[in-house]
Amino acid sequence: MFPDWMQGAPNQFDTVLVANRGEIAVRVLRAVKEAGLRAVAVYSEPDSESLHVEIADEAILLPEGPLSENYLNQEAIIEAAKSSGSGAIHPGYGFLSERADFARAVSSNDIVWIGPGAESIEVMGDKISARSRMISSGVPVIPGDEVSIPEDGGHLGPLAVAAAKVGYPLLLKASAGGGGKGMRVVREPKMLRTEYEAAAREAAAAFGDGTVYVERLLTGARHVEIQVLSDSRGNCIHLNERDCSLQRRHQKVIEEAPSPAVSGLVRESMGKAAVMAAKAVNYVGAGTVEFLLSSKGEFYFLEMNTRLQVEHPVTEMITGVDLVQKQLEIAAGLEMGISQEEVTISGHAIEARIYAEDATRGFLPAIGRLSTWIAPSGPGIRVDSGVRQGDEVTVNFDPMLAKLVVHAPTRKAAIRRLDSALSNFVALGVVTNIGFLRNAASHPAFLSGDITTDLLDSSDISEFSDPDPPAQTLVSIAEAALRMGLDKANHGVPGNPVDEHTGHSGDPFRTLSRSYP
Amino acid sequence: MEWSVGENQEIYSVVLSNDGEAMSLSSLTKDGNEMVAPNLQISSDDFPGRIVVVTEGTPKFAHVARVGDDWWIHLDGRVHVVRGHEKGGQKGQDSDSGLTAPMPGTILEVLVKEGQRVREGQTLMVMEAMKMEHKIQAPGGGEVSLIHFREGERVDMGSVLIELAD
Known part of the structure; x- marks a missing residue:
């Protein structure tokens, strides 16, 4: 049975397999169900009790072992799609989302690929081909060069030459990198070898490729990206910008829309450049064109992410467009049904990424059991979470637990709402960055909107430190909690039954009666 | 307590x-x-x-x-x-001058030798955890007295990696 909205679509499907895990799998599976379709999850053994498995209509276990055996195992995922009768596959972000060979394999098995064509992924996925395509299409790019280093990495001559040409300080990136992995800043020539070796190792561990790309490091620039949407009928629009300037080690921390640094004029020309970039690769679906915006208002193409972004909710909040629903419609071959003129900006949205990491110890990833996890709620507050109370946070995956998104009429009001929501976010048992996010969101530079990508890395960390703890109150609370025996009663939230034998709230046979924030 | x-x-x-x-x-x-x-x-x-x-x-x-x-x-x-x-327990149980693994992971590189003098902030080891690299740095100057792990070895959270003496 196809839902009403899909009637008459060229590529109909009634079941969607989501080839991902964590918060994005939860987000997409929910959208699939809302759209009146069957939602199929895949999972690896350690994830068998995770939230995305629970909310799916059907969940299929992938082989045990490293990621290559499960979440990156193309054959197993396509097999799972076939056995579950899935007519379409949504890749989420990360994992197989930007693998052209996977997109091709999905299509050749007569399964609808919810994403752009393999050729678009290929051109944009390779930094050098993306760059030359952008240059020939008239999209401005940053000075840079790609270098191929032999397997053993013994001879760095070509890299040194390219580095000298580009100029220091420079950014060394693994060609297939992303998400801050395999990316290093080189400030002077003598650091080139050390940083190259570190980047190559990180990249090889995460992506299985060791080619590098050098690029001039623009200090004091902002990271501004444009959301684009194209259908297969030749319509292409942009949905305004997101400002992702608040970063730590090139990993986004807080994102917002609209950008406090983008004027109507810049928005229009950036939007046009993004649409041009998408059209240059015959893009279909939802994608993001990333730009660096200099303090003078010039912008340069960084890269295009040929998938849904982590921070897509801020765009959804200000435009009212459900991007995942649009992805489904576009994949079904329908017209996207929204014109550039209909895209508006309503209020201001901010997203804060909740990571399991210790800001006071160099942002080390943290592990443990989430003995308490109470997400905030209320008007203008959205939490996209991949975890729930009782879940174990392990070293196996990315440390992002959830995204807190707030929406308010103005930027100032959104910042106040963010702080209040972060204060009401209770996560105990695992160290999170929630306190750090509060400190960052109350930093004068963030309040004024004057953020550059190097703010967190160039500031003294004490500027973001926590206030002194109220020690006398805290030790009294600990003593009282011990005397009240709260350690025995604290295994669940109301309506969240605890297994009497194990004391765990994660009893797999009781999960259906549980409710989640 | x-x-x-x-x-x-x-x-x-x-x-x-x-x-x-x-x-x-x-x-x-x-x-x-x-x-x-x-x-x-x-x-x-x-x-x-x-x-x-x-x-x-x-x-x-x-x-x-x-x-x-x-x-x-x-x-x-x-x-x-x-x-x-516990009441009357040992106060201030610092792990002396031992440097412990902040996360479970793998040792990528050992940059010092036993007996070597190091200065504050010097990188002693590089380990990989959750696909990211972390540098283990000297909290103060001193002499490396013991190295507990070699490159490629897996370590648990809290394992003493390296010991420094004044």
Whole structure:
């Protein structure tokens, strides 16, 4: 049975397999169900009790072992799609989302690929081909060069030459990198070898490729990206910008829309450049064109992410467009049904990424059991979470637990709402960055909107430190909690039954009666 | 139980008195010295893991969770860890000058040799955890007295990696 909205679509499907895990799998599976379709999850053994498995209509276990055996195992995922009768596959972000060979394999098995064509992924996925395509299409790019280093990495001559040409300080990136992995800043020539070796190792561990790309490091620039949407009928629009300037080690921390640094004029020309970039690769679906915006208002193409972004909710909040629903419609071959003129900006949205990491110890990833996890709620507050109370946070995956998104009429009001929501976010048992996010969101530079990508890395960390703890109150609370025996009663939230034998709230046979924030 | 807050070394002990439904703070010592106890009442709440704290007449909610001997406390929008110590236990159990693995992971590189003198902030080892690299750096100057792991070896969280002597 196809839902009403899909009637008459060229590529109909009634079941969607989501080839991902964590918060994005939860987000997409929910959208699939809302759209009146069957939602199929895949999972690896350690994830068998995770939230995305629970909310799916059907969940299929992938082989045990490293990621290559499960979440990156193309054959197993396509097999799972076939056995579950899935007519379409949504890749989420990360994992197989930007693998052209996977997109091709999905299509050749007569399964609808919810994403752009393999050729678009290929051109944009390779930094050098993306760059030359952008240059020939008239999209401005940053000075840079790609270098191929032999397997053993013994001879760095070509890299040194390219580095000298580009100029220091420079950014060394693994060609297939992303998400801050395999990316290093080189400030002077003598650091080139050390940083190259570190980047190559990180990249090889995460992506299985060791080619590098050098690029001039623009200090004091902002990271501004444009959301684009194209259908297969030749319509292409942009949905305004997101400002992702608040970063730590090139990993986004807080994102917002609209950008406090983008004027109507810049928005229009950036939007046009993004649409041009998408059209240059015959893009279909939802994608993001990333730009660096200099303090003078010039912008340069960084890269295009040929998938849904982590921070897509801020765009959804200000435009009212459900991007995942649009992805489904576009994949079904329908017209996207929204014109550039209909895209508006309503209020201001901010997203804060909740990571399991210790800001006071160099942002080390943290592990443990989430003995308490109470997400905030209320008007203008959205939490996209991949975890729930009782879940174990392990070293196996990315440390992002959830995204807190707030929406308010103005930027100032959104910042106040963010702080209040972060204060009401209770996560105990695992160290999170929630306190750090509060400190960052109350930093004068963030309040004024004057953020550059190097703010967190160039500031003294004490500027973001926590206030002194109220020690006398805290030790009294600990003593009282011990005397009240709260350690025995604290295994669940109301309506969240605890297994009497194990004391765990994660009893797999009781999960259906549980409710989640 | 005696308590310390986060990484702070001060040891507190607390005496509470039962005051009907609530408990009141009656006395408090810090490192054995009596302090002026603030006006503080604590009572239980129907919501599991939550208690009501009244400081100087203002009620607030606190969420608490026990992990081992520690209590994780969410108060005023901040999370704190209060560590429990057995009464009369050894105070200040620093891992001496040993450097421990902050995360489970793999040793990628050992940059120093036993007997080598190092300065503060010098990178001693590089380890990989959760697909990211972390540098293990000397907290102060000294001589490397023992190296416990070699490149490629897996380490558990808290394993002593390397020891420094003055």
